[in-house]
Amino acid sequence: MTDTPPLPPLDPPGQHPVPPRRWIEGDLNTWERIEEAMEALRARRPEGAEGLEAWLLDRSEFDSLLSAESNRRYVRWACHSEDEAAHAAWLEFQTEFLPRIKPVEDELDRRWLEHPARGALPRERWAVPEREAELAVRLFREENVPLEAEEEEIASEYGRICGSMTVEFEGRTRTLQELAPYQEEPDREKREAAWRAARRRRLEDAPRLEEVFDRLLPLRQRIARNAGFPDYREYKHTAWGRFDYRPEDCLALHEAIEREVLPLLRRMREARRRSLGLEALRPWDLAVDPEGRPPLRPFTRQKEQVAKAAALLEGVHPDFAAELRWMEAEGLLDLETRPGKLPGGFLTTFEDRRVPFIFANSPPTHGGLETLVHESGHAIHALHARWQEPAGNRDAPLEFAEVASMGMECLVLDGLERIYTAGEARQARSAALEDIVSGLVSIAVLDAFQHEVYTRPEAGAATRRSVWLALQERFDSGVDWSGLEEERASAWLSVPHIFEVPFYYVEYAYAQMGALALWRAWRREPAEALARFRRGLALGGSRPLPALFEAAGLRFDARGEGLRELMAEVEEAWAEEALAGGRR
Ligand SMILES: [Zn+2]
Numbered sequence: 001m002t003d004t005p006p007l008p009p010l011d012p013p014g015q016h017p018v019p020p021r022r023w024i025e026g027d028l029n030t031w032e033r034i035e036e037a038m039e040a041l042r043a044r045r046p047e048g049a050e051g052l053e054a055w056l057l058d059r060s061e062f063d064s065l066l067s068a069e070s071n072r073r074y075v076r077w078a079c080h081s082e083d084e085a086a087h088a089a090w091l092e093f094q095t096e097f098l099p100r101i102k103p104v105e106d107e108l109d110r111r112w113l114e115h116p117a118r119g120a121l122p123r124e125r126w127a128v129p130e131r132e133a134e135l136a137v138r139l140f141r142e143e144n145v146p147l148e149a150e151e152e153e154i155a156s157e158y159g160r161i162c163g164s165m166t167v168e169f170e171g172r173t174r175t176l177q178e179l180a181p182y183q184e185e186p187d188r189e190k191r192e193a194a195w196r197a198a199r200r201r202r203l204e205d206a207p208r209l210e211e212v213f214d215r216l217l218p219l220r221q222r223i224a225r226n227a228g229f230p231d232y233r234e235y236k237h238t239a240w241g242r243f244d245y246r247p248e249d250c251l252a253l254h255e256a257i258e259r260e261v262l263p264l265l266r267r268m269r270e271a272r273r274r275s276l277g278l279e280a281l282r283p284w285d286l287a288v289d290p291e292g293r294p295p296l297r298p299f300t301r302q303k304e305q306v307a308k309a310a311a312l313l314e315g316v317h318p319d320f321a322a323e324l325r326w327m328e329a330e331g332l333l334d335l336e337t338r339p340g341k342l343p344g345g346f347l348t349t350f351e352d353r354r355v356p357f358i359f360a361n362s363p364p365t366h367g368g369l370e371t372l373v374h375e376s377g378h379a380i381h382a383l384h385a386r387w388q389e390p391a392g393n394r395d396a397p398l399e400f401a402e403v404a405s406m407g408m409e410c411l412v413l414d415g416l417e418r419i420y421t422a423g424e425a426r427q428a429r430s431a432a433l434e435d436i437v438s439g440l441v442s443i444a445v446l447d448a449f450q451h452e453v454y455t456r457p458e459a460g461a462a463t464r465r466s467v468w469l470a471l472q473e474r475f476d477s478g479v480d481w482s483g484l485e486e487e488r489a490s491a492w493l494s495v496p497h498i499f500e501v502p503f504y505y506v507e508y509a510y511a512q513m514g515a516l517a518l519w520r521a522w523r524r525e526p527a528e529a530l531a532r533f534r535r536g537l538a539l540g541g542s543r544p545l546p547a548l549f550e551a552a553g554l555r556f557d558a559r560g561e562g563l564r565e566l567m568a569e570v571e572e573a574w575a576e577e578a579l580a581g582g583r584r
Contacts, residue, residue: 009387010538013319014326016383018353023058027352028065031097037062038104049120059108060390064351069093071348078359081163082340095149106140109133128542129392132241139239141226151219157212158499163342167201169194176201177337181363183287184295195284199487202494209493210461217459220502232454236503241397244545245558250447250506256560257444262475264567265437268574269478280480293427296366298419302335305362308419309372315415317530323383324376327358335360335372344496345371347378351391356382366428370409377408385540393542398504400548402511403518404537410519430577433570440509445471446495447506465489514554516566521553529553
């Protein structure tokens with residue numbers, strides 16, 4: 001598996017034909033249709049290697065169409081979180097369809113793994129999917145099916161509570177997403193007022209969110225025990241398919257971040273404090289430009305946002321810009337902020353057409369543009385890998401999937417002059433570098449928090465609070481929280497991952513290291529770095545994690561051993577921006 005594998009054929013940019021169907025016509029949009037296809041698969045007894053592969057590829061088509069239905073229902077709800085019918089349709093899939101599908105998927109997995117011709121299938125295509133199937137069989141428990149449906153339903157409460165938070169600010173009702181850009185205002189009083197308004201609103205619902213977590217925690221522990229694991233951390237670590245690192249590696253990574261990244265963040269915060277001429281940095285002083293320049297507001301409408309993101313991608317490769325423009329023309333973007341839309345941004349795929357779809361709730365800031373560049377990285381990844389078979393091979397593990405998106409954010413940094421003046425580009429670049437560094441520290445905190453919470457027999461609200469505050473002290477970057485103890489103690493409640501996709505966070509650190517290594521290579525040998533990157537993308541999820549990094553010219557670094565070198569590169573680039581601006 002270490003040889004460089006041949007690339008699958010790539011579509012020309014903007015030309016992505018609907019894949020031909022093997023056997024299912026139409027959508028799997030009702031239970032009757034799903035059951036009919038599922039029973040047809042179940043009734044077959046494939047013979048020989050050829051028969052087995054054909055059956056597996058037919059099953060892959062079933063899985064793709066199922067995923068398309070699930071994702072389309074999720075997107076409809078995410079875009080209209082107050083639409084009861086949309087929520088009910090998504091819940092129907094999660095709580096009524098999935099529990100009836102999962103036992104059959106388990107049965108099909110077993111039939112494959114017990115098939116006499118299993119070893120005769122081409123390894124290059126089937127080794128990774130086979131490992132996934134073995135894992136699924138190992139973890140599957142009939143009694144966990146209703147518990148997982150219940151977990152999904154409770155976790156969706158989180159999105160509903162947060163999606164409907166609004167505050168009165170400057171005479172208008174605003175979503176918390178609309179308030180965020182105020183953190184970039186040079187007027188300090190306005191920043192503080194907006195920060196306090198948002199946090200006060202969050203604090204109002206803190207007891208409800210704690211209660212949601214109190215219901216999730218024992219449920220998750222039960223799921224882990226049913227599957228034969230000592231605790232939920234061990235279970236989830238296995239269930240996320242982390243074949244190449246252990247919880248101990250994550251703990252070593254937290255220490256490496258504390259040692260190599262936190263000191264740089266402290267230097268950046270101290271420079272910010274001096275530049276702003278403040279006695280102490282407060283939480284509302286972290287997103288404003290330290291030189292007092294007005295905030296960047298690169299777009300107002302989606303059209304302009306797409307045009308500017310495309311201009312940035314153009315600087316990396318013209319094909320990348322062409323793909324984003326194609327998605328716009330095909331209606332595969334919903335980026336504008338409006339009440340009743342879920343917060344955040346994500347990329348999903350509609351597997352019936354094998355096309356990506358970008359959801360975002362974008363503020364009109366440079367950050368809104370960065371989100372679109374990030375999701376475009378995921379979209380370009382999906383389009384590079386769209387001819388991989390079976391379906392699972394089109395999906396990269398998260399640690400590498402985020403290299404595509406975070407890597408794209410890094411690669412556009414040196415071309416910000418395409419849309420900004422030289423001064424604005426410097427402003428955006430130094431902010432982005434500071435965000436990368438503070439982001440790594442946040443990842444360590446959020447991951448370490450979950451390690452603690454899920455390995456204690458009981459982690460009620462009081463324990464969670466003390467664990468969280470201890471981590472705030474350990475990773476303190478020099479921000480003054482005095483008088484804001486409640487706001488500080490409850491800050492983890494605003495992180496959706498903790499509720500919706502537990503333990504999905506450390507992936508961002510692995511990917512950020514990969515993205516920075518890509519950027520470092522690109523600054524020295526752009527053509528070579530880009531060619532390797534695209535080769536890695538085209539592999540989708542068809543290789544184990546270390547092999548994907550390797551194909552992209554990178555190294556998977558489980559314990560953060562390369563952080564020192566990467567931080568030196570970041571600090572140098574950051575200092576250049578400051579010097580060019582004449583700050584010191
Ligand atoms: Zn992402």
